[in-house]
Amino acid sequence: MPRARHTLAVLLLTLPPGVLDAEEYWGYSYRNVEVMAAGNPTYATNLARYCVRLDALLSRILGVRPGYRTPTHIYALAAEQLRAYLGSGSASVRTTAYDVIVVSNNDRAPGSDYWGPYFGYTAGMLALQKQLKGPDWYMEGLPLVFASTSFEHGRAKLGNIDVGYGEQLGQGGALIPLRIFLKQRKQEVVALRPPSMYEAEAWALAHEIFVEGWHRAEFTQYLDSMRQGTEETAAFKASFQISYEQLHKDFEYAIHQRPSVYTLAVPEDVAARDEPPQRMSEAEIKGRLARLSLWYEHGPDPLPLASEALQLDPRNETALRALAIARLTHGDFTEALATVDKLSALTHSPAGSADAGDVLLTLAGVVQRGTASLPVDAQTLRQRAKENYAKALTTDPENRQALGGLAILERTPGDAPR
Numbered sequence: 001m002p003r004a005r006h007t008l009a010v011l012l013l014t015l016p017p018g019v020l021d022a023e024e025y026w027g028y029s030y031r032n033v034e035v036m037a038a039g040n041p042t043y044a045t046n047l048a049r050y051c052v053r054l055d056a057l058l059s060r061i062l063g064v065r066p067g068y069r070t071p072t073h074i075y076a077l078a079a080e081q082l083r084a085y086l087g088s089g090s091a092s093v094r095t096t097a098y099d100v101i102v103v104s105n106n107d108r109a110p111g112s113d114y115w116g117p118y119f120g121y122t123a124g125m126l127a128l129q130k131q132l133k134g135p136d137w138y139m140e141g142l143p144l145v146f147a148s149t150s151f152e153h154g155r156a157k158l159g160n161i162d163v164g165y166g167e168q169l170g171q172g173g174a175l176i177p178l179r180i181f182l183k184q185r186k187q188e189v190v191a192l193r194p195p196s197m198y199e200a201e202a203w204a205l206a207h208e209i210f211v212e213g214w215h216r217a218e219f220t221q222y223l224d225s226m227r228q229g230t231e232e233t234a235a236f237k238a239s240f241q242i243s244y245e246q247l248h249k250d251f252e253y254a255i256h257q258r259p260s261v262y263t264l265a266v267p268e269d270v271a272a273r274d275e276p277p278q279r280m281s282e283a284e285i286k287g288r289l290a291r292l293s294l295w296y297e298h299g300p301d302p303l304p305l306a307s308e309a310l311q312l313d314p315r316n317e318t319a320l321r322a323l324a325i326a327r328l329t330h331g332d333f334t335e336a337l338a339t340v341d342k343l344s345a346l347t348h349s350p351a352g353s354a355d356a357g358d359v360l361l362t363l364a365g366v367v368q369r370g371t372a373s374l375p376v377d378a379q380t381l382r383q384r385a386k387e388n389y390a391k392a393l394t395t396d397p398e399n400r401q402a403l404g405g406l407a408i409l410e411r412t413p414g415d416a417p418r
Contacts, residue, residue: 023078023106025285028277032069033121036288037076038106041277043113047074050114050151051121053266057156058125058146060264061210062132068398070128071099071351074117075292076106085292085299091116093123094295098400100124101295119147134223135232136186140199141206154268159211159261168200169255176201178251179244183232204255211262214254215240215247283312287319294325302326317347321355328359333372337363344388350396357388357405382409 026044028035031052037044055069077085082105086092094101102124104116122143126132133139148160169175176193181201190198208214218239225235240247280288290305303326309319320343327336340359347353364381366372374381386409392402 025280026277027280027284027288033072033074035074035076036280036285037074038078038081039076041279043076043106044277047076047114047117049268051117052269053151053156054118054121054146054149055125057149057158057264057266058122064129064132068400070124070400072102072121072124073099074102074104074120075288076104076117078106081289085296091119093120093127095124095127096295097404100128101292103292103296114150115147118149119143122146131227133227135182135226137181137198137202137205138223140186141202141204142210144199144203145206145210151266154265155263156266157261157263159207159259161259162203165200165203168196169204175248175252177244178248181205182236182244205251207259208251208254212254212260215250281313283309283316284318285309286312287316287322290322290326291318294322294329303330315346317343317349317352320347321352324359325355328362333363333366333374337374337376344384350392350399350402353388353392354399354401354405357385357392357402360385360388361405361408385409 023038024040025036025038026041028037028041028044028048030045030048033048033051035044035047037047051072051074058064059066082090082103085103090105090107092103100120102117102120104120107113107116120143123139126134126139126142144162144165146158148162150157150160174194174197176189176197180189181198186198209216209219222235222239225238226232230238236244242250286305286309289300290302290309293299293302293305302322306319306323306326309316310323313319320339324336324339324343327333327339336359340356340363343352344356347356360381363372363374364378364385367374367376367381368378385405389402389405389409392399396402
């Protein structure tokens with residue numbers, strides 16, 4: 001059966017006792033990818049470096065120019081932690097305006113060891129790059145296809161077949177007509193059709209187009225037209241010289257042909273940093289999981305996790321970031337300010353400074369609206385937010401979070417200084 005699911009039931013709300021002792025965690029950062037992985041240091045390193053190589057492969061196939069890449073945080077969790085966040089799921093991706101968060105298992109069995117992270121990285125790349133967005137079948141199918149990519153030495157193998165999807169499609173007579181599949185949103189289709197068939201067909205169509213090259217030129221024009229605002233029926237008519245029904249017949253024939261597996265040169269980055277992965281302390285593990293809980297509201301409560309991390313290491317920046325945001329979210333404005341004061345005093349990372357800026361900017365709005373009373377006025381809080389954003393940009397000039405915060409400050413100047 002296919003491994004990824006987009007609807008994930010969360011079964012546990014707290015981490016079981018002793019979970020952090022079950023397996024070592026390693027941290028590693030490379031380019032735009034930050035990894036927290038259970039297992040061993042080689043696995044953590046490969047996760048980051050292989051995702052960067054996957055980005056290069058995707059960029060070549062999809063025609064994306066080199067440029068800014070959104071920071072991606074990959075959590076390859078041991079089984080107990082994974083269940084706390086995803087329930088029965090094994091892969092999930094969340095996006096913000098400036099982050100991609102991928103949660104996956106740390107399955108290192110041959111053939112499955114990077115499936116979840118590759119799925120998440122691809123889905124995040126599509127979601128946050130305007131020139132890559134597309135209809136539901138494309139946004140679901142393309143990550144499923146590229147999730148099975150494998151790297152060996154300087155080459156990538158593309159087109160590996162998912163047995164579960166092959167079995168689903170091989171049943172015969174169950175394909176969703178392309179007139180429906182292309183025109184309607186996923187939620188409309190699965191209201192009347194099995195969700196598993198939608199997923200399998202999305203994978204198959206993306207495989208035929210982007211691996212086999214089936215009607216590639218027509219689909220490229222079709223997708224580009226819709227990205228420019230053209231309605232689906234008009235985009236199809238302008239791009240294809242055949243009807244939906246004939247395209248569906250061609251598709252039925254194509255998926256029953258022997259699939260191709262391609263190898264492409266995707267060399268390792270010779271400029272890769274020599275910094276080794278770091279074995280994570282219990283304080284850092286809890287701090288990272290607290291931050292992850294900010295994105296997964298049904299997961300473990302970030303407040304006790306961050307507090308436990310800070311008891312072990314009062315200067316843990318990750319835990320302070322999570323605690324400040326969690327307290328802000330809970331409406332504990334005085335405690336949020338006290339936490340961000342500590343964070344601002346010690347933080348050296350651009351991400352920490354940007355988070356401090358966001359909390360201060362939000363608190364400024366709270367004070368200005370009269371929602372809460374704090375020992376500092378709104379204008380002072382705004383000035384402190386500006387200083388934190390500037391600090392982030394000093395070491396990371398492309399930090400989208402800090403740039404976005406400064407843009408908000410410019411649009412909403414607030415009260416004049418007294």
